[in-house]
Amino acid sequence: MATSLPCSMRVVGTGALGAYYGWRLHCAGCRVVCVCRSNYAVVKQAGFQIDSCCYGEHTFKPWQVTDSVENAATLVPDGYDYVIVCTKALPEVASTADVIAPAMKHRRTAAVLIQNGIGIEEPVAARFPHNPCISAVAYIGVTQIATGVIRQVLKASILLGVYNRADQPVQTSASDVAQLAELFGAGGIGADTSDDIQPVRWNKLIWNAGFGLPSVLTRLHDTQSMLGDATCRELIEAIMQEIWDTALKLFGPARFPVKRPPCTIDGHISMTEKVPAYKPSIYVDYEAGRPMELEVIVGNTIREARRHQLDMPRLETLYKLARIASHRP
Numbered sequence: 001m002a003t004s005l006p007c008s009m010r011v012v013g014t015g016a017l018g019a020y021y022g023w024r025l026h027c028a029g030c031r032v033v034c035v036c037r038s039n040y041a042v043v044k045q046a047g048f049q050i051d052s053c054c055y056g057e058h059t060f061k062p063w064q065v066t067d068s069v070e071n072a073a074t075l076v077p078d079g080y081d082y083v084i085v086c087t088k089a090l091p092e093v094a095s096t097a098d099v100i101a102p103a104m105k106h107r108r109t110a111a112v113l114i115q116n117g118i119g120i121e122e123p124v125a126a127r128f129p130h131n132p133c134i135s136a137v138a139y140i141g142v143t144q145i146a147t148g149v150i151r152q153v154l155k156a157s158i159l160l161g162v163y164n165r166a167d168q169p170v171q172t173s174a175s176d177v178a179q180l181a182e183l184f185g186a187g188g189i190g191a192d193t194s195d196d197i198q199p200v201r202w203n204k205l206i207w208n209a210g211f212g213l214p215s216v217l218t219r220l221h222d223t224q225s226m227l228g229d230a231t232c233r234e235l236i237e238a239i240m241q242e243i244w245d246t247a248l249k250l251f252g253p254a255r256f257p258v259k260r261p262p263c264t265i266d267g268h269i270s271m272t273e274k275v276p277a278y279k280p281s282i283y284v285d286y287e288a289g290r291p292m293e294l295e296v297i298v299g300n301t302i303r304e305a306r307r308h309q310l311d312m313p314r315l316e317t318l319y320k321l322a323r324i325a326s327h328r329p
């Protein structure tokens with residue numbers, strides 16, 4: 001893996017998050033290749049238009065824009081340093097490992113998963129046991145509000161940690177993670193590393209399930225409308241509490257709550273109150289009739305709890321209702 005700039009990055013899933021982080025890594029001097037899908041024609045021609053609460057309005061023209069992972073692989077024949085995955089995590093629709101496989105042929109290429117939810121790393125680490133695997137938790141609040149147009153409402157930060165399976169021949173090291181954090185830092189992202197990333201992922205679930213499920217079920221659709229409704233606010237807090245309590249039982253008090261804020265329910269709510277109204281990405285997908293990240297954010301959470309003989313009755317009921325809602329005509 002490269003230790004100094006410039007460094008090659010391939011961003012797969014260049015929607016809101018991918019465009020934003022790709023832009024900041026480009027500003028840090030990395031050669032960024034964006035693999036686009038529905039926004040390919042627009043981005044290839046005009047780049048991304050980014051309206052950032054931190055940097056104002058900018059056009060981001062990546063080093064290369066391509067419409068397939070196979071093409072991206074030919075652009076850097078020696079292999080990428082990092083393949084940054086910013087697709088929605090939808091295991092029931094597509095396997096991330098299959099999607100990125102053409103660009104993972106060189107062993108030094110690290111897979112970096114910047115996605116919400118839990119249980120997303122295992123299939124990637126199992127498929128590419130010789131490649132480093134980095135698990136990332138992002139706080140940023142970006143949305144692709146029109147094709148190729150990205151709006152950011154919160155200062156971006158990212159927490160990076162290793163993902164290793166015990167049987168992997170090559171173990172991802174803390175220095176792999178530190179090098180990537182340095183690159184994000186050079187791009188102005190508040191980047192930090194964690195030597196225990198799974199509780200951090202659970203902590204992020206508190207926000208994503210807490211706001212995501214009620215947004216779909218109440219259709220109050222943005223954070224301020226939801227918090228402004230007393231019943232919805234109560235529901236958000238109750239979901240958050242159930243996940244918080246479960247995480248505490250799973251990880252124990254030495255590992256949970258995590259040390260970095262927001263790490264309390266009040267902290268998640270007050271962070272949200274401070275930023276403009278924002279549609280949870282589950283709601284953005286629901287509204288557009290696209291598959292939602294229900295399995296990795298909610299289904300996997302319930303299943304992991306059950307594996308440890310823990311019940312999450314509130315989440316389970318809302319999960320069933322949201323699944324029904326997702327099949328609406």
Ligand SMILES: NC(=O)C1=CN([C@@H]2O[C@H](COP(=O)(O)OP(=O)(O)OC[C@H]3O[C@@H](n4cnc5c(N)ncnc54)[C@H](OP(=O)(O)O)[C@@H]3O)[C@@H](O)[C@H]2O)C=CC1
Pocket residue numbers: 012013014015016017018035036037038039086087088089094099114115116117138139140141142143144281293
């Ligand atoms: N937005 C945010 O503020 C945050 C998001 N996250 C997480 O980050 C991840 C990305 O979210 P976000 O950027 O909001 O999502 P978006 O829907 O904006 O972007 C996802 C992009 O991935 C593309 N894509 C999906 N599959 C493929 C594929 N096989 N090949 C190429 N492109 C593909 C989609 O293309 P198409 O348009 O064709 O579907 C879309 O452009 C999610 O896991 C989300 O939960 C985490 C923290 C904050």
Ligand SMILES: CC(C)(CO)C(=O)C(=O)O
Pocket residue numbers: 116138139140141142154207208278280281
């Ligand atoms: C919690 C939030 C809005 C801001 O960090 C976010 O990052 C997300 O949409 O997942």
